[in-house]
Amino acid sequence: MALRFAIMTALLDDEMSGYDLARAFDKSLGFFWHASHQQIYRELKNLSERSWVAHRAERQAGRPERHLYHLTPAGRKALDAWVLQGDRMRLQESKDELYIKLYNLSEQNIDYLAGRLVARREAMMERLYLYERIRRRHYADPHSLPLRRKGVYLALLSGISQGRQYLAWVDEALEILAGAKEELPASAVSIDPA
């Protein structure tokens, strides 16, 4: 349901192709709602049938045609109505397998899990770097933004603040894991005079 409206939201400013949208959903909007290109093409088809979006073809030399989608007035109206519609407030559940795996922490998997945490830290740092760049480039002076852009800015702030919090948590978690490992009996490696 929401993906439909996320796509329309992305079309508020510019017309975009399915491919463009797929890339947009790898970035800013995708931080809040991920979608694969297959999903996007299917939704675009659905939205076209509803006449909430329409497209024009753009021929390119050598390459496949781009179908550039844009909001219709009916789509714009539907989007505006959706924003004001009831809100199933599921408080964010950070759906990451790693948490479940942490519930299974053991001597056998502690190194593996610590490694996965490090990988997440790196990925998050990269993303955080991207967001900070966007912030500096487009939201350096939030006070002067038009109202709608202030909303986007709030979402961006949430991403940045979540990212920083996540990095701090990973670091703390790694420290605790390192401490726990030291206390472990060096059983497997010990030269046991059998």
Next chain:
Amino acid sequence: MALRFAIMTALLDDEMSGYDLARAFDKSLGFFWHASHQQIYRELKNLSERSWVAHRAERQAGRPERHLYHLTPAGRKALDAWVLQGDRMRLQESKDELYIKLYNLSEQNIDYLAGRLVARREAMMERLYLYERIRRRHYADPHSLPLRRKGVYLALLSGISQGRQYLAWVDEALEILAGAKEELPASAVSIDPA
């Protein structure tokens, strides 16, 4: 896929009924992986077919029978193996419609969206309170915990830290929205001498 293992994880300590699991997924484990009772019963059936869990019936006076599930040795083995298996690291996307709605911030919906933020703050404060209570009750001295419980503690820490971050963000967002509203021309309410 992961729900299967989340359920097995919950069965590590105690045997539980589907109903018990459903309630557990409203609390601690559910912060990381939500599941409805229908899903849980289906997975339990599936897990039984794989012989990864087994159950015994417990008759109760007046009430329906409870089917108490427990891990089998094969289930335990499968769980241990899963923890070490490849990890599709999708960095958490806070899948909340509200972010998309914020991208559509306008004079028409600013009050509504601010109200939804307040509702989220209240819900998060309640949850945070629950987590802090769990922390004080069961994880007051994290250093002395056995290894596996330290993993659970890390997940709990993540929940607490995310919750606090979220509250701080909501407050900042509400302030920015309040500031933005003040700057708005008082168009709709003004006594316009037509």
Next chain:
DNA sequence: GCTACCTATGCAATATTTTGCATAGTATCT
């Protein structure tokens, strides 16, 4: 007595998401 909610289980339909496949030309690296 009626209403609402809790314990306790589960089926079925629908909606959403993921994964695999398919096509086709261009560009870049080795």
Next chain:
DNA sequence: AGATACTATGCAAAATATTGCATAGGTAGC
């Protein structure tokens, strides 16, 4: 020359998740 990656679109199947319904007795408040 061949491998890999990028632009660009889309179908189909499988896995997951949500929503509605169904049963059945117990407890608590009005």
